[in-house]
Amino acid sequence: MSDKAAPSTETRTTSLNNLPPHQGGAEALARLLARALFAGRWRPGDDFPKEMDLCHHFAVSRNQVRNALASLTATGLIERTAGRGSVVRMVDDWHLLDPLVSDWMTGIESLDASLIREIFAFRYSAEPVVARLAADAAEPADLDRLEAAYQGMCATADKPGARDLHAEHDVAFHDAIYRASHNLVWRQMGHLLRPSIIALIQSSQARVSGEHEGLDDSLARHGRVLEAITRRDGAAAESAAREVLRRTAIDLAIVPTPSHSHPTPEDSP
Amino acid sequence: MSDKAAPSTETRTTSLNNLPPHQGGAEALARLLARALFAGRWRPGDDFPKEMDLCHHFAVSRNQVRNALASLTATGLIERTAGRGSVVRMVDDWHLLDPLVSDWMTGIESLDASLIREIFAFRYSAEPVVARLAADAAEPADLDRLEAAYQGMCATADKPGARDLHAEHDVAFHDAIYRASHNLVWRQMGHLLRPSIIALIQSSQARVSGEHEGLDDSLARHGRVLEAITRRDGAAAESAAREVLRRTAIDLAIVPTPSHSHPTPEDSP
DNA sequence: CTTGTCAAAATGTCAGACATTTATTAATCT
DNA sequence: AGATTAATAAATGTCTGACATTTTGACAAG
Numbered sequence: 001m002s003d004k005a006a007p008s009t010e011t012r013t014t015s016l017n018n019l020p021p022h023q024g025g026a027e028a029l030a031r032l033l034a035r036a037l038f039a040g041r042w043r044p045g046d047d048f049p050k051e052m053d054l055c056h057h058f059a060v061s062r063n064q065v066r067n068a069l070a071s072l073t074a075t076g077l078i079e080r081t082a083g084r085g086s087v088v089r090m091v092d093d094w095h096l097l098d099p100l101v102s103d104w105m106t107g108i109e110s111l112d113a114s115l116i117r118e119i120f121a122f123r124y125s126a127e128p129v130v131a132r133l134a135a136d137a138a139e140p141a142d143l144d145r146l147e148a149a150y151q152g153m154c155a156t157a158d159k160p161g162a163r164d165l166h167a168e169h170d171v172a173f174h175d176a177i178y179r180a181s182h183n184l185v186w187r188q189m190g191h192l193l194r195p196s197i198i199a200l201i202q203s204s205q206a207r208v209s210g211e212h213e214g215l216d217d218s219l220a221r222h223g224r225v226l227e228a229i230t231r232r233d234g235a236a237a238e239s240a241a242r243e244v245l246r247r248t249a250i251d252l253a254i255v256p257t258p259s260h261s262h263p264t265p266e267d268s269p
Numbered sequence: 270m271s272d273k274a275a276p277s278t279e280t281r282t283t284s285l286n287n288l289p290p291h292q293g294g295a296e297a298l299a300r301l302l303a304r305a306l307f308a309g310r311w312r313p314g315d316d317f318p319k320e321m322d323l324c325h326h327f328a329v330s331r332n333q334v335r336n337a338l339a340s341l342t343a344t345g346l347i348e349r350t351a352g353r354g355s356v357v358r359m360v361d362d363w364h365l366l367d368p369l370v371s372d373w374m375t376g377i378e379s380l381d382a383s384l385i386r387e388i389f390a391f392r393y394s395a396e397p398v399v400a401r402l403a404a405d406a407a408e409p410a411d412l413d414r415l416e417a418a419y420q421g422m423c424a425t426a427d428k429p430g431a432r433d434l435h436a437e438h439d440v441a442f443h444d445a446i447y448r449a450s451h452n453l454v455w456r457q458m459g460h461l462l463r464p465s466i467i468a469l470i471q472s473s474q475a476r477v478s479g480e481h482e483g484l485d486d487s488l489a490r491h492g493r494v495l496e497a498i499t500r501r502d503g504a505a506a507e508s509a510a511r512e513v514l515r516r517t518a519i520d521l522a523i524v525p526t527p528s529h530s531h532p533t534p535e536d537s538p
Numbered sequence: 539c540t541t542g543t544c545a546a547a548a549t550g551t552c553a554g555a556c557a558t559t560t561a562t563t564a565a566t567c568t
Numbered sequence: 569a570g571a572t573t574a575a576t577a578a579a580t581g582t583c584t585g586a587c588a589t590t591t592t593g594a595c596a597a598g
Contacts, residue, residue, distance in 0.1 A: 050548065050549090080550095081548095081549080082550070083547070083548050085547090086549090
């Protein structure tokens with residue numbers, strides 16, 4: 001009748017059962033299910049496992065399962081109807097801007113490539129504008145955060161062992177830009193950066209070893225953003241931020257050609 | 270000891286008890302509480318009513334109350350801790366990008382002015398960029414939506430009885446721009462428009478009767494955005510979209526002076 | 539072939555008891 | 569008297585079982 005969603009949960013239960021002892025109960029279960037969903041365990045339109053199956057397979061009470069599924073429902077990942085069951089919703093309906101979703105997404109290796117492209121396309125169009133706002137509104141504390149993150153990136157560059165730490169500083173740098181805009185809405189969008197940056201670093205890891213100059217170059221461009229914001233030069237900050245993202249944008253085929261991408265005065269040096 | 274949050278709920282229960290018979294149970298209760306919160310019923314840091322008090326005052330089961338409070342928790346409006354109770358979180362922590370929050374906010378008359386300014390400042394910086402993207406990515410269906418919304422705005426202009434309908438078409442127009450960008454993230458931000466536009470129309474209602482020319486002028490500017498997007502002229506769409514928002518931005522003191530706000534080539538005429 | 543009714547399955551809801559955390563108050567020891 | 573500890577109360581979190589509601593499919597009657 002229904003597809004083999006539930007039985008297949010039984011078979012692959014091994015990979016899902018080894019969760020860190022007991023964290024937040026429902027919270028941990030929601031994270032687990034969401035990450036399995038993002039990893040491609042089920043596709044939009046598929047039937048999601050039934051409550052009782054999850055109760056049995058994870059040996060938790062129905063309450064925990066219901067709370068976890070409530071989180072997935074609230075974030076638009078699944079839809080539940082009375083006597084029918086739960087189905088995975090279309091990607092268009094996922095609340096990508098919910099901090100929970102961003103948190104769940106971080107570190108998923110097999111994220112849908114088109115999803116990464118969508119998120120990065122957003123960043124590519126938004127972050128330059130935010131950098132301009134940041135140059136206008138930044139306060140000393142913001143500049144300190146930016147400087148600290150940049151120094152952290154410098155300290156962890158070229159060290160293959162500290163790649164995760166470097167990524168963390170990278171996230172912190174971009175997040176500091178959003179915070180420096182001093183706008184409630186832009187600020188909350190900083191959450192969206194984490195999965196995107198992590199995924200990009202993971203995927204560019206292969207390429208970077210071939211071309212080699214990528215890392216230093218990226219570092220220099222970040223430095224130029226920091227310098228422009230410190231100098232309170234909005235226009236320079238905007239184009240510098242665009243330069244930071246441009247190469248990755250080209251690789252992801254988001255910007256058609258590197259020539260006439262954005263006719264801003266400062267764009268053609 | 271604790272402030273008078275709970276007792277005052279008793280006294281003013283009259284204004285909250287007349288809810289449309291019974292809609293979605295917990296869903297309706299969450300909406301009710303959220304709107305009361307947005308209307309200034311409690312301020313950040315205040316104690317939120319206890320579960321049992323809400324159960325008693327609204328004559329609903331504890332389950333309903335817990336589900337409603339779970340929604341408020343998930344959207345960052347309140348924070349609940351084990352034996353302490355629930356407190357209202359700072360505005361910075363509210364998930365303004367959650368569709369639920371936008372929905373709850375629409376139509377609140379006494380919204381915090383600074384919150385409206387923050388949301389509009391975001392729109393003022395973002396929407397021009399989105400308009401540029403829309404000009405590049407719009408498909409026939411998108412143009413149809415834009416055209417339909419614009420016609421709707423024209424048909425309901427200058428008719429004082431159809432102000433709500435005009436606002437609805439206004440929302441549809443701007444939402445169509447975001448959808449036309451064909452980017453998952455930008456698209457989901459369309460939800461953020463509704464409370465902002467409604468609030469602005471309500472607040473500008475007094476001013477418009479004095480200056481009079483505001484409405485026709487706004488209509489013409491919207492038309493210029495539509496025309497630029499149809500013409501696939503990204504630069505023109507960007508500046509036209511900025512023009513739509515500029516006057517309101519000036520009134521809200523978001524853009525410092527009307528002269529050197531954004532040095533884009535098409536910006537001077 | 540259509541329609542009506544019944545039964546099974548799944549989610550939604552309720553009520554009560556119990557567990558856990560937090561804060562206050564009282565008691566005890568130095 | 570002051571500080572530390574123990575008991576108590578209040579609030580939220582959790583579990584369990586039963587019941588309600590909705591959906592779907594099967595089966596029989598027309």
